[in-house]
Amino acid sequence: MAKLTFSGGIHPYDGKDMSKDKPMKAILPKGDLVYPLSQHIGAPAVAIVEKGDRVLAGQKIAEASGYVSAPVYATVSGTVKVIEPRRVVTGDSVMSIIVENDEKYEEIEYSTVDSYKELTKEEIVERIKEAGVVGMGGAGFPTFIKLSPGEPEKIDYIIANCAECEPYLTSDYRRMIEEPEKIVEGLKIILSLFDNARAILAVEDNKTDCIDILKKLTKNENRISVKALKTKYPQGAERQIIYATTGRSINSKMLPADAGCIVDNVDTIVAVYHAVMWGMPLMHRIVTVTGDAVSDPRNFLVRIGTSYRELVDEAGGFKKLPAKIISGGPMMGFSIFNLDVPTTKTASALLCMTQDEVSQMEPSACINCGKCVEVCPGRIVPKMLSDYAEHYSEDAFLKHQGMECCECGCCSYVCPARRPLTQTIKSMRKIQLAKKSGKANEKKKKQEVG
Numbered sequence: 001m002a003k004l005t006f007s008g009g010i011h012p013y014d015g016k017d018m019s020k021d022k023p024m025k026a027i028l029p030k031g032d033l034v035y036p037l038s039q040h041i042g043a044p045a046v047a048i049v050e051k052g053d054r055v056l057a058g059q060k061i062a063e064a065s066g067y068v069s070a071p072v073y074a075t076v077s078g079t080v081k082v083i084e085p086r087r088v089v090t091g092d093s094v095m096s097i098i099v100e101n102d103e104k105y106e107e108i109e110y111s112t113v114d115s116y117k118e119l120t121k122e123e124i125v126e127r128i129k130e131a132g133v134v135g136m137g138g139a140g141f142p143t144f145i146k147l148s149p150g151e152p153e154k155i156d157y158i159i160a161n162c163a164e165c166e167p168y169l170t171s172d173y174r175r176m177i178e179e180p181e182k183i184v185e186g187l188k189i190i191l192s193l194f195d196n197a198r199a200i201l202a203v204e205d206n207k208t209d210c211i212d213i214l215k216k217l218t219k220n221e222n223r224i225s226v227k228a229l230k231t232k233y234p235q236g237a238e239r240q241i242i243y244a245t246t247g248r249s250i251n252s253k254m255l256p257a258d259a260g261c262i263v264d265n266v267d268t269i270v271a272v273y274h275a276v277m278w279g280m281p282l283m284h285r286i287v288t289v290t291g292d293a294v295s296d297p298r299n300f301l302v303r304i305g306t307s308y309r310e311l312v313d314e315a316g317g318f319k320k321l322p323a324k325i326i327s328g329g330p331m332m333g334f335s336i337f338n339l340d341v342p343t344t345k346t347a348s349a350l351l352c353m354t355q356d357e358v359s360q361m362e363p364s365a366c367i368n369c370g371k372c373v374e375v376c377p378g379r380i381v382p383k384m385l386s387d388y389a390e391h392y393s394e395d396a397f398l399k400h401q402g403m404e405c406c407e408c409g410c411c412s413y414v415c416p417a418r419r420p421l422t423q424t425i426k427s428m429r430k431i432q433l434a435k436k437s438g439k440a441n442e443k444k445k446k447q448e449v450g
Contacts, residue, residue, distance in 0.1 A: 005230035033305035042068030075303035111279035131275030137265030163236030166329035186273030291352035293322035372411035382411035389428035
């Protein structure tokens with residue numbers, strides 16, 4: 001039987017053994033909570049509280065400012081200290097609401113239901129929208145939009161992304177081990193929105209315990225199947241997981257819905273379950289704190305807005321001073337220089353390493369070995385695109401499918417010349433996306449004036 005996978009990819013050291021076998025630990029934040037108003041793709045939320053207001057956990061403190069936007073909720077009780085720009089993990093300053101935690105953790109009452117079947121499809125989507133649920137695998141796209149395609153009858157597959165292919169990250173694994181029922185029930189809720197769809201729980205085949213648990217829970221579910229994917233990076237990337245599970249292909253100009261698919265991350269599906277069944281907004285997420293610099297690597301159930309520094313303290317602090325700290329994993333994460341930044345809806349991991357191998361590498365001339373082409377899951381030519389990006393040859397970059405890069409980092413990983421291929425391609429992609437966004441905004445303004 002053929003393995004469910006894609007062309008290209010790599011097999012880096014996964015580092016998951018550091019944290020995967022330790023149960024999740026729920027933590028209560030002690031310091032101020034910082035809530036950036038932009039924790040999602042789209043327009044920033046707008047604050048609806050003021051300095052001096054007392055808030056409760058679960059209370060909305062910022063509302064969505066447009067269709068592509070999402071509200072923000074307090075995750076502790078306390079007093080609004082100030083609303084001002086604060087630094088986030090990307091290094092940007094983002095307008096944020098700062099709440100002084102009173103450590104009472106008083107919470108609002110939620111509107112629960114006994115069964116999602118009591119609700120109409122429109123009511124289910126509205127509860128997800130109102131809860132501020134966004135993609136928690138990293139993109140941060142408002143989930144209610146993803147679940148509201150123009151032609152819902154053409155959706156054939158709902159894919160639960162349980163691959164977790166990024167090295168060192170184990171938050172999805174712990175969720176599957178400890179709370180698999182929530183994943184299955186959340187998936188059934190999403191499935192109820194699409195009459196013609198079937199659901200797939202897509203798990204890499206190195207997680208046999210998760211596969212067994214999920215198969216047991218879904219043995220009587222005719223519309224849900226569990227598929228074991230070949231363990232390979234980036235198996236969990238949206239295009240790759242769609243191809244591996246359905247054989248359908250999409251490109252950078254398409255959405256998964258164009259191929260009849262909807263893909264949601266494990267944590268997002270659980271957030272959908274909480275929103276629909278419990279009426280609870282998105283307030284928590286699991287964050288992996290790991291790396292050889294950390295005393296006690298493990299996964300924490302975190303209240304959004306908690307400082308990264310508190311997470312490191314909860315993990316026993318540093319046993320050795322880290323040479324590099326990464327928000328996310330080593331392949332698609334990015335370095336940070338300050339731990340005094342808040343966790344957000346899209347925070348997934350904090351990786352603390354005693355060695356910074358990348359900074360020690362000296363790039364040299366390309367030897368034309370072709371390894372970057374062999375491993376590229378997008379089937380493009382990274383070396384050539386990197387050259388175009390370095391010389392700002394925008395037309396050539398676009399002509400040779402530079403926008404099809406998924407920024408997975410495979411080419412940089414295998415390059416014997418240590419060339420920063422992904423980084424240069426990513427920079428050019430940002431320029432092109434910014435130009436596209438600018439043109440779209442200009443067109444919109446002209447239409448409004450007209």
